[in-house]
Amino acid sequence: MNFSNCERPTDLPNCNNVYGLVVMDGPLAELGNRLSSFRDGMEISHKKSQFDGAESFRMGNVDCEFTCSLYRGNEYLLNGGVAGDNDYVSLFAKHLQEQLTQWGYASTFDVLDTHRKRIAWFGKPLD
Numbered sequence: 590m591n592f593s594n595c596e597r598p599t600d601l602p603n604c605n606n607v608y609g610l611v612v613m614d615g616p617l618a619e620l621g622n623r624l625s626s627f628r629d630g631m632e633i634s635h636k637k638s639q640f641d642g643a644e645s646f647r648m649g650n651v652d653c654e655f656t657c658s659l660y661r662g663n664e665y666l667l668n669g670g671v672a673g674d675n676d677y678v679s680l681f682a683k684h685l686q687e688q689l690t691q692w693g694y695a696s697t698f699d700v701l702d703t704h705r706k707r708i709a710w711f712g713k714p715l716d
Contacts, residue, residue, distance in 0.1 A: 601654055602670045606702070607682045609667035610660065612695040612715055617665065620657065621646040623692055627685065628653070653681065664715075667696070675702055679709040686711040 613620055621633045630650040637644050645658040648669075655669030671678045682698040689696040690712075697712030 601652075601672045602703070605668050605670050606678055607655075607669055607671055607685075607698055607700055609682075609685070609696055609698040610715060611657070611665045611667050611689060612663055613665065614663055617644045617646065617657065617659075620665070620694070621648065624648050627688055667698075675700075675708050682709065683711050 611620065618635055621635055625631050625633045625648070627648075628650055631648055632650065634647045635644070636646065643659060645656060648655045648657070652672045653669060655667055657665050657667045660666045671681045673681070679700050682700045686696050686698050695713070695715055697715055698710070699707055700709040700711075702708045
């Protein structure tokens with residue numbers, strides 16, 4: 590299945606089905622700006638907490654919706670929902686992980702089915 594040529598589903602799941610961890614040393618906004626080119630129509634919304642100054646961003650388009658926020662140190666959670674069947678969701682996560690690797694970010698992604706069971710894992714173990 591060629592990810593860039595497959596038809597996009599449009600019904601987002603009710604809960605997250607992709608859970609990612611991204612390691613980066615640069616500013617969070619840089620990652621968000623790069624991800625804006627990941628898929629056509631991807632929109633990025635940056636946010637800075639007025640309470641503690643923590644930065645985060647949301648990204649989404651017709652077939653996905655993700656949030657990225659600090660986990661600890663230089664590790665960020667990139668979790669969200671992807672519309673489609675298990676094959677499509679897995680292919681989306683694989684493509685996302687590969688793109689992050691090309692940009693120089695270490696990352697891992699777990700893909701869960703509707704019963705919350707792991708159906709795929711992409712990336713290398715992170716130290």
